[in-house]
Amino acid sequence: MASEPKTLNDLFWDTLKDIYYAEKQILKALPKMAKAAKSPELKQAFEKHRNETEIHVDRLGDVFEIIGKAPRGKTCDAILGIIDEGKSIMEEFEGSPALDAGLLAAAQAVEHYEISRYGTLKAWAQELGLGNAAKLFDQTLTEELKTHQALSQLGESKVNKQAQPKAA
Amino acid sequence: MASEPKTLNDLFWDTLKDIYYAEKQILKALPKMAKAAKSPELKQAFEKHRNETEIHVDRLGDVFEIIGKAPRGKTCDAILGIIDEGKSIMEEFEGSPALDAGLLAAAQAVEHYEISRYGTLKAWAQELGLGNAAKLFDQTLTEELKTHQALSQLGESKVNKQAQPKAA
Numbered sequence: 001m002a003s004e005p006k007t008l009n010d011l012f013w014d015t016l017k018d019i020y021y022a023e024k025q026i027l028k029a030l031p032k033m034a035k036a037a038k039s040p041e042l043k044q045a046f047e048k049h050r051n052e053t054e055i056h057v058d059r060l061g062d063v064f065e066i067i068g069k070a071p072r073g074k075t076c077d078a079i080l081g082i083i084d085e086g087k088s089i090m091e092e093f094e095g096s097p098a099l100d101a102g103l104l105a106a107a108q109a110v111e112h113y114e115i116s117r118y119g120t121l122k123a124w125a126q127e128l129g130l131g132n133a134a135k136l137f138d139q140t141l142t143e144e145l146k147t148h149q150a151l152s153q154l155g156e157s158k159v160n161k162q163a164q165p166k167a168a
Numbered sequence: 169m170a171s172e173p174k175t176l177n178d179l180f181w182d183t184l185k186d187i188y189y190a191e192k193q194i195l196k197a198l199p200k201m202a203k204a205a206k207s208p209e210l211k212q213a214f215e216k217h218r219n220e221t222e223i224h225v226d227r228l229g230d231v232f233e234i235i236g237k238a239p240r241g242k243t244c245d246a247i248l249g250i251i252d253e254g255k256s257i258m259e260e261f262e263g264s265p266a267l268d269a270g271l272l273a274a275a276q277a278v279e280h281y282e283i284s285r286y287g288t289l290k291a292w293a294q295e296l297g298l299g300n301a302a303k304l305f306d307q308t309l310t311e312e313l314k315t316h317q318a319l320s321q322l323g324e325s326k327v328n329k330q331a332q333p334k335a336a
Contacts (some may be wrong), residue, residue, distance in 0.1 A: 006264040008331040014260075015273065018253070078277060081249030085186070092182075096174040105183065105288040109246060109281065116280035119320070120273040127328040152287070160295040163176040 012124045013069060019117045020060045021073030026110055027053050029083045033107065036090050039100050039162065041154055046107065049147050056114075056143070059136045063125075066133050082109045101163035104155050111148040118144060180292045181237060187285040188228045189241030194278055195221050197251050201275065204258050207268050207330065209322055214275065217315050224311070227304045231293075234301050250277045269331035272323050279316040286312060 030053065034046035064071040086106030093099040118141040125134035195218065202214035232239040254274030261267040286309040293302035 005333070006261050006266060007333060008266040008269060008328070010264075011257075011261065011266045011270050011273075011331070077249035077252045078246065079249070081245035081247070082281075084245045089179075093174050093179065096178075098174060098176040098179045101176060101292070102179050105179075105284075108288060109284045112280035112284035113250075113277065116273075116277045120276060120323075123320070123324055123328055124269070124331075127331065152291070155288075155291055160176070160291055163179070163292075163295065165173070165175060 008124060008128060009067075012121070012128060013067065014074065015117065015121055015124070016060065016063060016067075017072055017074035018076045018078075019114070019121065020057070020064075020071060022076045022079035022113065022117070023053055023057050023060065024073060025076070025079050025083055026114075027057065029086065029110075032090070033086065033103050036094075037100055037103050039159055042100050042104060042159055045147075045151060045154060046103075049107070052143055052147070056140045059140055063130075063133045063136055066130060078113060079110070082106070082113055085109065097165050098163040100159045101155065104151055104159050108148065108151055108155075111144055111151065114144045115141065115148065176292060176296060177235075180289070180296060181235065182242065183285065183289055183292070184228065184231060184235075185240055185242035186244045186246075187282070187289065188225070188232075188239060190244045190247035190281065190285070191221055191225045191228065192241060193244070193247050193251055194282075195225065197254065197278075200258070201254065201271055204262075205268055205271050207327055210268050210272060210327055213315075213319060213322060214271075217275070220311055220315070224308045227308055231298075231301045231304055234298060246281060247278070250274070250281055253277065265333050266331040268327045269323065272319055272327050276316065276319055276323075279312055279319065282312045283309065283316065 027050065030046050030050040034043045034050070037043045037046060061071045086103065089102035089106055093102045118137050122134050122137035122141060125137060198214050198218040198221065202211045202218070205211045205214060229239045254271065257270035257274055261270050286305050290302050290305035290309060293305060
């Protein structure tokens with residue numbers, strides 16, 4: 001092919017569009033997960049994460065601006081698959097005491113996908129000399145890691161314990 | 169519905185089938201990623217992880233035995249989506265100096281999915297009093313975290329630096 005070979009800039013832009021799309025999907029999924037959750041603490045955790053996700057989308061908008069591109073998503077099969085698994089849990093475990101444990105696990109899979117993408121984007125931004133973008137990714141990464149830890153703690157201290165039917 | 173509500177045991181079994189299917193898909197994907205990688209270190213990292221993945225599949229077999237079920241997979245849309253994104257990178261960045269950086273990022277997304285699932289399964293095994301299963305998950309989790317760290321280090325020290333075309 002006579003076209004120029006793709007560069008790390010192209011890969012960075014592609015992955016930025018991937019996580020932008022993913023965050024928008026997560027914004028739509030979290031209210032449904034909050035509605036389905038039985039535990040008030042889990043509901044609250046999903047609502048809090050929804051609000052944070054709005055800030056994460058805004059930060060991605062800032063990164064698009066830094067690289068002089070219009071904010072645009074690119075279909076991300078990974079997040080669609082992860083969210084679909086969460087939907088299946090909601091359907092299959094409706095009315096089960098294990099529903100919340102399943103929702104929490106689905107949310108952790110979402111968190112891990114985000115952690116993976118933001119870690120990658122931060123490293124690439126540093127490599128590309130995009131210090132301000134790296135800082136924005138680092139802020140979001142720190143918040144995603146905190147959410148992941150908070151969910152783990154909520155799972156172990158409460159949600160998983162409530163997942164078993166009460167002894168008669 | 170007159171049927172018994174699903175329990176944490178059902179959720180555990182479902183998720184065990186999910187990661188069993190995912191590991192089998194990863195076993196098929198890693199040799200293709202190793203073949204595509206240009207950096208000898210990245211090739212070696214993928215080959216090493218492939219060998220470890222065989223052990224992880226065996227350990228999952230042991231957990232199926234612990235719960236008295238035959239080892240069986242359940243289609244996992246999440247891992248299919250994650251692996252598909254890796255395939256797209258291989259196609260779109262063929263011949264690009266950024267190919268390895270993209271492959272490494274795809275492998276990190278796979279790692280994070282596994283870390284998420286094994287973390288969840290370990291917590292549930294503990295809750296269900298399946299101490300031996302929890303130990304097996306913990307071994308695999310430790311190895312996945314090590315692979316994740318090794319990939320991050322390889323990315324920052326070498327692969328990302330080689331992703332930009334050499335200055336003339």
